[in-house]
Amino acid sequence: MGEVIVITSGKGGVGKTTATANIGTALAALGHKVVMVDTDIGLRNLDVVLGLENRIVYDIVDVTHGNCRLKQALIKDKRFEGLHLLPAAQTKDKTAVNPDQMRELCSELAKEFDYVIIDCPAGIEQGFKNAIAGAERAIVVTTPEVSAVRDADRIIGLLESAELRDPKLIVNRIRPLMVKKGDMMSMDDIIDILAVNVLGIVPEDEMIVVTTNKGEPAVLDNNSMAGQAYRNMARRITGEEIPLMDLEADIGFMNKLKKLIGFK
């Protein structure tokens, strides 16, 4: 029986879809059977980020309405054997699926796969309720901004009232230099407010933009800092103990390197 994990945030644009694509791919790279479910009906993106858009024939709405079998709607990833995607519909809206159908779908998928990773839409309405309905665990993504942290706090409250205890936190797009100068919220500030366990921290990385546009998750790029962060998270999900990335050390190292090649 696999694990059903929802990745959510409340606020839009903090990196839910990127996190889903990368964690899913990293878990598959570790040899697990993974399915990613896009529940953002009407504004689907996960298929684009994974570069699988042109393979979609059936989607989650077709499955829940019985237009096709579940197996027919699952799209096999072109890179990893064990990686699958259940895409959202683009021409329907959130009301096309209800929480009961999602619960049934998730339990069906959990029989087949080691990890079912659900990409949640932004907001706290029907789409959010659908996404969390079948989940056993939750990952909350936030950025070091007051607004994103505020929304994450609201989401954690909603998750708790939906019996999803102990959500894990991903802090995305940290800029170590700004944190050091005191211009950006630090990890301590964020944990102080949210009081949850941290799954991982992701430094701001230009490679994310490049890889997302290309339809190839950053975890496939060994030089990407963010890719490394997501690979670590995937291993933490499987139960390994891996210390958080030391971003401060990175500043030191990068500076040393820049000095070495005469940038500073």
Place this chain on the structure above:
Amino acid sequence: MKKAKGSKPKKLFEQKEETDIMTGETPDIQNQVTEEMPAELASILDLEVGETGNRIEFEEGEKVPVPEKLSFKPLVHKDPWQQAFVDENTILIKRTVRSGQSIQFDGNVVVLGDVNPGSEIVASGNIIVMGALRGVVHAGATGNEEATVSAFKLQPTQLRIANHITRAPDGDYLSPDHPETARIKDGIVVIEVYQLGQDRQTKIC
């Protein structure tokens, strides 16, 4: 050239007579047109065309009556190219079809605009896009294997004709700069350069 039988020339619209610069003669085109005009067109326009060819005068500012509904009978039956279009419905979409929008139609679909990724067009007949086609299209959705998809820029996310599904190969590829047509040939979907009147020469006649 036929000449009007009546004493006065038959005219539908008032127009200044122009003199031909070269010959100095007054052209007689007006007469020719009205003479050969089908009676039904005249009746649709609700104009009185007398036997004797009375000139119908319009006062200044008065508008030509416009019929509420056109009831042309198909005029050309002998030409198979014309025949092919007589009984099929066609809709014209004069806008860009955007992500999340879906157009489903029993007949042909013509889009004067782009079809963006994330949108879909499903038609029982042909699909023609006068712009860039980047979304999902399904021509001949009710099983018509003769259906085609044409576009100025044919770069669909996915292209379906009848029960065939195709997509572009993975990786970068050069897209040509001319209009293309996708059709089924020998059981597979092929994409070829759009040629004027291609059907006329190869398929119907």
